[in-house]
Amino acid sequence: MMIQWYEPLSLTEWFKRVFSFLNIVILVITFGFVFSEFRYNWCEGVIGSYLALTNSTRPETGTIWETGDKTSIANNNLKEIIDKQRDTKQHALKSTSFMELASGVQPGEWINLDKEHFKKMYLKLPDFAANRLIPSVKLLFLLNNPKLDRIFIEGHGGRDLKIFFLNSDNLVLESIEINQEIFETPEMGNKFVVDASLDDFEQFKNRIYPASQFFKAMMDLSFDKINDLIEGPNILLEKEGKIIRAGIWNETESGYIKLGFEYKHNEKTNVLIVNGREWAVWELVINLKGSNI
Numbered sequence: 001m002m003i004q005w006y007e008p009l010s011l012t013e014w015f016k017r018v019f020s021f022l023n024i025v026i027l028v029i030t031f032g033f034v035f036s037e038f039r040y041n042w043c044e045g046v047i048g049s050y051l052a053l054t055n056s057t058r059p060e061t062g063t064i065w066e067t068g069d070k071t072s073i074a075n076n077n078l079k080e081i082i083d084k085q086r087d088t089k090q091h092a093l094k095s096t097s098f099m100e101l102a103s104g105v106q107p108g109e110w111i112n113l114d115k116e117h118f119k120k121m122y123l124k125l126p127d128f129a130a131n132r133l134i135p136s137v138k139l140l141f142l143l144n145n146p147k148l149d150r151i152f153i154e155g156h157g158g159r160d161l162k163i164f165f166l167n168s169d170n171l172v173l174e175s176i177e178i179n180q181e182i183f184e185t186p187e188m189g190n191k192f193v194v195d196a197s198l199d200d201f202e203q204f205k206n207r208i209y210p211a212s213q214f215f216k217a218m219m220d221l222s223f224d225k226i227n228d229l230i231e232g233p234n235i236l237l238e239k240e241g242k243i244i245r246a247g248i249w250n251e252t253e254s255g256y257i258k259l260g261f262e263y264k265h266n267e268k269t270n271v272l273i274v275n276g277r278e279w280a281v282w283e284l285v286i287n288l289k290g291s292n293i
Contacts, residue, residue, distance in 0.1 A: 241265025
């Protein structure tokens with residue numbers, strides 16, 4: 001049997017080689033390394049520090065990372081929604097007008113509005129804007145309806161708002177919309193139609209009166225109501241010809257009712273249409289009906 005040159009020739013030689021100084025030093029160092037790792041977990045700390053240091057350079061992939069990222073984004077979005085909802089609610093509570101309220105409610109946002117708060121803002125509206133939004137009688141009925149549970153407001157784009165009157169089952173009893181047009185002052189421009197008569201306008205049908213009857217009923221109004229009936233009545237004097245008939249429009253718009261005056265000049269008839277204040281026109285109508293009795 002051949003013996004390799006590096007093999008120990010005796011047991012003594014074998015022990016010398018096994019327990020040599022170099023082997024003992026290696027064993028002690030290895031034992032100290034393992035013991036210190038179990039005791040202080042420094043190896044994990046070094047690896048963790050390295051991973052944290054190089055985290056920005058490693059690709060962010062994997063199901064766990066994606067799930068955590070989505071969860072983080074969802075939590076941030078939820079926090080933003082809650083904060084925005086709180087801010088919107090505070091804005092609604094502090095608003096003193098519908099225009100101020102609309103400026104702080106963005107499209108898609110919603111808020112519940114107290115009934116009394118809604119009523120206070122409504123009462124501050126000019127008559128023409130209030131009538132455009134919702135007639136006061138109808139609002140009175142809604143606010144006293146025992147089925148009404150709350151008023152719900154939703155942003156609709158720009159400075160528009162949708163307002164829903166809901167019952168306890170979230171069913172809509174009435175819905176209205178607030179937009180810029182509601183708050184625009186109605187045009188008081190006059191319209192002069194040449195070669196026409198009051199009979200040419202369907203809206204004056206059954207509400208056309210002889211001029212004498214119309215002006216008599218008008219003179220039966222109190223002085224202040226006569227002044228408020230038509231703004232700028234001088235326009236009636238400026239037109240050439242004689243007023244032979246007068247008509248009352250069958251529709252109300254933004255607190256005004258149109259009045260039509262038929263002029264005869266050089267055998268031709270023309271019509272001048274002006275705006276009359278609604279409350280004064282209705283008293284005029286009562287006087288006209290009384291003059292027919």
